[in-house]
Structure formats: structure tokens, C-alpha cells
Amino acid sequence: MKGSTGTMLLTLLSRQPLYGYEMLRELExxxxxxxxxKEGTLYPILHSMEGEGWVEAYWEAVNGRNRKYYRITDKGGRILNEKKAEWALFRNAVDSVIGEGGV
Amino acid sequence: MKGSTGTMLLTLLSRQPLYGYEMLRELExxxxxxxxxKEGTLYPILHSMEGEGWVEAYWEAVNGRNRKYYRITDKGGRILNEKKAEWALFRNAVDSVIGEGGV
DNA sequence: TTTTTATACATAGTATTGCTATGCATAGAA
DNA sequence: TTCTATGCATAGCAATACTATGTATAAAAA
Incomplete structure (x- = not known):
């Protein structure tokens, strides 16, 4: 895995708010x-995205457990669109180079 | 760029031997x-792949210039097949997560 | 003729990314 | 009462790729 993790996480959050542990299972x-x-990969990314203002966090107690939910912001939505476009460009470029039908 | 650079370089070399500078332009x-x-990215990768036994290098003088050519080895060919399969798996998984047609 | 550009390989240092390992805390099941 | 699943978090390390820089030469431009 290298790269696009943030794009995938933002995509999940663009559908509905999720808490960290839930994102792990949803992504899987x-x-x-x-x-x-792993948690050691996820949480630093979430903290970083929160610092960038792409997501917002809020605590909520459910079934006697404290969960930290994340929701995507407007800015995060714009970033997501950019990142999706970047991914498409990257993916197509790699396929052009390694694909059988290369130029 | 994140990841698959080695896969792309091995793919180029699987078609014909190339020297470093040529790979830069061919990839572009x-x-x-x-x-x-950039050279600072390419050459360390080539040295590393040579150390792994995926490619072999040989010097050749062409038009009064010394060029260090690389050719892929049998081992490199097997690695390339693995890496291509990994790339397909990775690409499809990302698309499943971020794609509109997600589950 | 001299300077710039393109060719050609190389390393040092840094930033980013993601991993492993570990820690703390609680609910529910065995 | 002990183990498993849930839940958030940080520290340390490894891999990857980038920027910056250095060396050297051929060809083109000024």
C-alpha cells in the first residue's frame, strides 16, 4: 500500500460520518x-487530515462506549475531488506504461 | 508518485535493455x-534492483559517450510478473473503495 | 571561441508515508 | 475472572521518492 489511503478514507467519510475503528473494518x-x-497507520492520518481542515471530529457515546466520529468538511470535499482526479491520472499512466497495449 | 516505479522500470527493461538517461525519457x-x-530518484532504484539481482548492468560506448545499460534478468522477469499482479490487485481495490459503483 | 544546453552517472540529505510495537481503557463473552 | 473485541493514541523504524548538488563531456549557440 502506498499513497491513496487518504483518498480512500475521505471517500468513506463523504458517504457518512464514521469513527476510526469503523473505518478500519469498512475499508477492509x-x-x-x-x-x-492498522490503528498505527490510521490515527496519524486522521489527525493530520483534521489539522488540514479536511475533516472534523466529535465525540459521541454509543452503548456506553466513547467514539470519536469524523465528518468531512467542505474543504475536504474539494480535496477529495482533486485526489480522485490525481488517482485516475496516476492509475492510467501506470497502466499505459506497464500495460500490454503500451505505445 | 507512490509505489510502482520499480514495476514500470522493469517493464521498460523487459522490452529491451536501456540506459538510465534513456529510461527517464522513455518513462515520461x-x-x-x-x-x-529525476536522476536522484532513478539511479538509487537501479542500483537497488541490481543488488537484488533483478537487473544486470554493462557499460557501452556509443558516439563517444559512456552509457551504462541495464538488462532484466530471469529473476527480474519473475519479480515483474509478481509486481504486475500486485499492481492489478491494488488498483482494483482502490477503485472498489473510491469508485462510484462501490458496494 | 566561449558559453550554454543536453547528455550521462552518482551521492547526500530530507520529507513523506506507512508499518510494527506498544500503551491505556472498557464492554461483553467464556 | 480471564480472554476477546472494541476503541483511541504515540514512539520508533523502514521504505520510498524528492531536492540539491557534484562530476564530466559533446554539441549547439552566441
Whole structure:
């Protein structure tokens, strides 16, 4: 795994607010087991994105447990669009280079 | 850029031996300008791949200039196949997570 | 003729990214 | 009462790629 983790996390949050632990399982499920982030990878990224103003956090107690939920901000939404475009460019460029149908 | 540089370089070398400077331009051309590696990125990768036994180097003088050509080894060919499979897995997983048609 | 540009390889230092390991704390199941 | 799952967090390390810089030569431009 290298790169686009932030893009994937922002995408998950663009659908609905999630808390960290939930993101780990959601990412694993949607990638069919390919991405199983560890907490040590996830939380620093979330803190960093919060510092950038891409996401906002709020605590909520559910079933007697404290969960820190994250929601995407307007700025985060704009960044997500940029990152998705970057990913498409990157992916297509790699495919052009390594693909059988290369120029 | 994050990751798959080695895969792309091995792919180029799987077609024909190339020297470093040539790889820079070839990568840029095939990716339509998306990847413009700098020497400071390329040469350490080549040295590392040589150390792993994925490529072999030999010097050749052409037009009065010394060029260090690299050719892919059998081992490098096997690694390339693995890396291509990894890339496909990674790419598809990212697309599953961020794609509109997500589960 | 001299300067600039392109060619050609190389290393040092730094930033980013993500991993492993570890710590703390609680709810629920065994 | 002990283990497992949940839940957030930081420290330290490894890999990756970038910037900056150095050396050297051929060809083109001034």
C-alpha cells in the first residue's frame, strides 16, 4: 500500500460520518481484504487530515462506549475531488506504461 | 508518485535493455508526461534492483559517450510478473473503495 | 571561441508515508 | 475472572521518492 489511503478514507467519510475503528473494518470490507490498515497507520492520518481542515471530529457515546466520529468538511470535499482526479491520472499512466497495449 | 516505479522500470527493461538517461525519457513519453523521474530518484532504484539481482548492468560506448545499460534478468522477469499482479490487485481495490459503483 | 544546453552517472540529505510495537481503557463473552 | 473485541493514541523504524548538488563531456549557440 502506498499513497491513496487518504483518498480512500475521505471517500468513506463523504458517504457518512464514521469513527476510526469503523473505518478500519469498512475499508477492509470494501477492498475485499486487500487493505487492512492498522490503528498505527490510521490515527496519524486522521489527525493530520483534521489539522488540514479536511475533516472534523466529535465525540459521541454509543452503548456506553466513547467514539470519536469524523465528518468531512467542505474543504475536504474539494480535496477529495482533486485526489480522485490525481488517482485516475496516476492509475492510467501506470497502466499505459506497464500495460500490454503500451505505445 | 507512490509505489510502482520499480514495476514500470522493469517493464521498460523487459522490452529491451536501456540506459538510465534513456529510461527517464522513455518513462515520461509512455506516461504522457505524468511521470518525470529525476536522476536522484532513478539511479538509487537501479542500483537497488541490481543488488537484488533483478537487473544486470554493462557499460557501452556509443558516439563517444559512456552509457551504462541495464538488462532484466530471469529473476527480474519473475519479480515483474509478481509486481504486475500486485499492481492489478491494488488498483482494483482502490477503485472498489473510491469508485462510484462501490458496494 | 566561449558559453550554454543536453547528455550521462552518482551521492547526500530530507520529507513523506506507512508499518510494527506498544500503551491505556472498557464492554461483553467464556 | 480471564480472554476477546472494541476503541483511541504515540514512539520508533523502514521504505520510498524528492531536492540539491557534484562530476564530466559533446554539441549547439552566441
Amino acid at each position: 470490507r470494501r477492498s475485499e481484504g486487500v487493505f487492512s490498515l | 513519453r509512455r506516461s504522457e508526461g505524468v511521470f518525470s523521474l
